Amino acid sequence: MNTAVEETKKVNWTKLICLFVGMGLFALVFYSPMWPDAVDPMGKHFALSPQGKGAIALFLLAGTWWVFEVVPIGVTSLAIGVIQALFLIRPADKAFKDFMDPSVMFIFGSIVIGLVFTKTGLTKRLAYKMLAIVGERTSMIYLGCFMVIAFLTLIMAHTAVAATIYPLMIAIYSLYGEGNKPTKFGKGLFMGMAYVAGAGSIVTLLGAARGAVAIGFFKDIAGKEIGFFEFTYYLLPVGWLMVIALWVYFMIALKPEKKTIPGLKERAKTLYSELGGVTKNEWMAAGIVGAVIVALASFAILTAYIPDFKAPNKTAVMLISTILFFITGILDIDDLEDIPWNIILLFAGAMSIGFCLWETGAAEWMAINWLAIFKDSNWFVFVMGIAFFVMVMTNFIMNVAAIAISLPVALVIAPYLGVSGEVILFASLMTAGMPFLLLVGAAPNAIAYNSKQFTPGEFFMHGIPTSIILMAVVALAVYVIWPMMGMPILTK
Numbered sequence: 001m002n003t004a005v006e007e008t009k010k011v012n013w014t015k016l017i018c019l020f021v022g023m024g025l026f027a028l029v030f031y032s033p034m035w036p037d038a039v040d041p042m043g044k045h046f047a048l049s050p051q052g053k054g055a056i057a058l059f060l061l062a063g064t065w066w067v068f069e070v071v072p073i074g075v076t077s078l079a080i081g082v083i084q085a086l087f088l089i090r091p092a093d094k095a096f097k098d099f100m101d102p103s104v105m106f107i108f109g110s111i112v113i114g115l116v117f118t119k120t121g122l123t124k125r126l127a128y129k130m131l132a133i134v135g136e137r138t139s140m141i142y143l144g145c146f147m148v149i150a151f152l153t154l155i156m157a158h159t160a161v162a163a164t165i166y167p168l169m170i171a172i173y174s175l176y177g178e179g180n181k182p183t184k185f186g187k188g189l190f191m192g193m194a195y196v197a198g199a200g201s202i203v204t205l206l207g208a209a210r211g212a213v214a215i216g217f218f219k220d221i222a223g224k225e226i227g228f229f230e231f232t233y234y235l236l237p238v239g240w241l242m243v244i245a246l247w248v249y250f251m252i253a254l255k256p257e258k259k260t261i262p263g264l265k266e267r268a269k270t271l272y273s274e275l276g277g278v279t280k281n282e283w284m285a286a287g288i289v290g291a292v293i294v295a296l297a298s299f300a301i302l303t304a305y306i307p308d309f310k311a312p313n314k315t316a317v318m319l320i321s322t323i324l325f326f327i328t329g330i331l332d333i334d335d336l337e338d339i340p341w342n343i344i345l346l347f348a349g350a351m352s353i354g355f356c357l358w359e360t361g362a363a364e365w366m367a368i369n370w371l372a373i374f375k376d377s378n379w380f381v382f383v384m385g386i387a388f389f390v391m392v393m394t395n396f397i398m399n400v401a402a403i404a405i406s407l408p409v410a411l412v413i414a415p416y417l418g419v420s421g422e423v424i425l426f427a428s429l430m431t432a433g434m435p436f437l438l439l440v441g442a443a444p445n446a447i448a449y450n451s452k453q454f455t456p457g458e459f460f461m462h463g464i465p466t467s468i469i470l471m472a473v474v475a476l477a478v479y480v481i482w483p484m485m486g487m488p489i490l491t492k
Contacts (some may be wrong), residue, residue, distance in 0.1 A: 015070045022064035029057035030087065038368035052362035054089035055353075059362070059396060062353055066438055069456045073439065073449075074342040077349020080356075090356055098355050099348040102315040107347050107443045108339070109318035110163030113289055114447075115338055116325055118167040120281045127171035128272035136264040138185055138256035143247050145169065145189065146196045150243045153200030153207045156293050157314070158433075162197045162444035164289070169193055170451065175264060186453035188254035191462055192246060194448035195436055199242035202433035203235050204228075205300060210432050214407065214425060222411055222421040228305065234426050234487060238477045242434070245469050253462065281330050288328075292321045343446045350440035353396065363393065371410055379419045379490060380478065383427050386410045387474045391431035391467060395441040420488040427474055434470050436463035 035053060037045040058080060065076040077099075084095035098104075117123040134144035145165075152161040173186055201207030205215075205228055215226040296318070299311035325331040357363040367389065374385040410424050435441025439449050439456055449459070483489055 015068065018064060018068035019070040022061040022070065025064060026057045026061040026083075029060060030054050038365045039372065040368050046361065046365050046368055048365045049361060051089050052360040052365060054084075054087055055356045055360040055362040056366070058083055058089060059353060059357060062349070062440075063396065063438065066440060067456055067460045072342055073456065074345030074349070077345045077347075077352070080349040080352050084352070084356055090359065094359070095352055095356070098352040099345075101348070101351045101355075102313060104344065104348045104351055106315040106318050107159060107163075107446075108344055109315065109322050110160050110443070111339060111343070111447065112322045112325065112331070113160070113292075114163045114167045115335060116285045116289070116330055117164065118170070119335065120279065120285045120330065121275060122282050122285060123167035123171050125272065125275055125278070125282070127168050127175075128268040128275070130168070131172060131175065131268035132265055132272065136260045136262065138258055138260065139251055141172065141261075142188060142192065142250060142256075145172065146192055146243055146247050149193060149196045150200035150240065153197055154204050155297050156207075157296065158197040158201035158207055159443040159447075160293070160296070160318070161200075162193060162447045165193060165197075166447050166450070173451075173453075175267065176258070176261060180452070182453045183257055184254045185256035185258070186451065187458065187462075188250035188256065190448040190451040190453045191254075191459060192250045194442070194444040195246050195434070195466060196243055197444040198434040198436070198442055199239055199246060202430055203239040204232050208433060211429060214429055214432075218407070218411075218421060218425050222425075224421065226422075226425070228301075234482060234485060235429065237481060237485075238430060238473055241476075242470065242473055245473060246466065249466060249469060253465070281328075284328050285325070285330055288321050288324050292317060340450045343450050346440060346446050346449075347443055350396075353440075357396070367393075371413060375413050375417075377417075379417050380475075382413070382417050382419060383423055383478055384471070384475060386424055387427040387431045388471065390428045391434070391470065392437075394432045395435040395438040415491065418491050420491050422487055423478055423482065423489050426482065426487070427478055430474050430477070431470060434467075436466045436470065438463070 030053065032053070034050070035048050037047045039045055061083070062076060062080055065071065065079070066073055070076075071079075081092075081095045081099060084090045085092035089095075117126075130144060130148070131141070134140045145168075149161060149165055152165065169189055173189060176183065176185055178186070202211075205211045211231060215231065219225055296314055299314070299317070302309045303311050357366075370389045371386065374382040377385070407425070407428060410428070411421050414421060414424055435445065437460055439445045439459060445459070448454075449456070478489070
């Protein structure tokens with residue numbers, strides 16, 4: 001009993017120190033004298049406004065509080081909106097409007113799908129069927145889960161994949177025999193779910209919105225068109241290489257406590273048979289979700305091939321499923337209490353800080369300062385420097401925004417170093433899709449956190465070596481894989 005009390009006090013002291021560290025970083029930056037202008041390769045000056053400096057200060061505070069979870073992560077998100085309004089970094093109507101951004105509502109709709117899969121029993125049905133196929137070895141369960149996730153991201157958004165697959169992971173973990181207790185297997189299963197969703201999502205234009213945005217920028221700036229299949233041609237090998245690398249990493253760093261789960265295969269078959277026939281609610285839920293997936297995939301393909309096609313907003317399409325779940329009676333008002341609002345608030349705060357850095361010019365100022373360092377460097381160092389910047393920024397702001405602020409600057413510098421625009425585009429897309437450091441970097445990260453198998457600090461600590469692996473794969477792609485595939489790397 002005394003040991004538990006002492007441990008609680010120790011954790012509280014740690015959180016208290018980190019609380020004040022975050023506040024100290026904010027005060028240090030916010031009240032510091034104005035910082036020098038950023039200067040791009042053309043000699044244009046970009047001044048950092050007081051609001052931009054305030055955005056960077058808030059960026060440091062939020063990052064510290066999120067990593068060390070000094071307060072619930074959703075509360076840190078609320079603080080992001082409050083501080084913007086109190087310190088006049090952005091008006092309150094803008095700071096808090098981002099909390100209901102369409103992207104946040106898309107995540108809400110995705111989480112509701114996961115809730116429906118669990119309530120109807122579809123999750124258990126899929127989990128038992130999958131375990132009967134992959135068998136009893138925990139290494140194969142890891143690999144089987146990761147492969148399913150990666151394949152699904154080829155045809156649907158990684159957020160929707162994570163929300164759909166999450167309850168399946170919960171059902172699989174329940175058969176591990178440790179209840180809800182955190183284990184190495186649980187940490188690897190759920191962190192791996194988030195990381196692999198990111199790795200798989202880079203392969204096609206259907207995996208995330210960032211791809212379409214990036215090739216749009218590339219066409220406007222470089223004057224070259226990147227087609228749907230060319231996009232996949234270059235990213236397919238590196239995306240799947242990352243999936244395998246992540247599986248190997250988790251098998252080493254978070255090797256399951258049990259090599260096998262004896263009797264799991266037969267148990268899964270028995271449990272599946274006990275579920276009986278597919279119920280009406282299961283058919284309805286599967287039909288609604290299937291229709292949404294087909295609609296989203298179809299709109300993405302039509303947008304890629306028909307420039308003038310205006311697709312309906314993906315959030316509106318996603319929320320149709322939520323409305324239908326209630327109309328058909330699959331869900332009722334009590335089910336709203338099961339929504340993990342802490343996760344919704346987490347992503348809402350991430351959107352707010354991302355737009356804050358973007359709208360105040362802080363993100364652009366940071367990008368120009370960083371990339372200017374490499375303007376006289378070796379071409380390889382320059383490309384890796386861009387990839388690294390995008391990787392870091394995508395952990396704090398929307399990956400679309402990370403690309404939007406770095407790609408234009410990088411494409412201006414590239415001709416001076418004789419670097420082709422294609423290698424910059426694809427290297428940036430690789431790292432933009434894999435924010436492994438912070439929960440706020442991508443919705444799958446936040447969804448995985450809901451499992452309570454790991455802390456934000458553990459996620460960050462495993463994110464460091466996996467980010468190093470990512471940079472190593474980017475280097476291999478830039479220096480070996482893409483040149484062998486025919487991608488132009490140098491222009492002179």
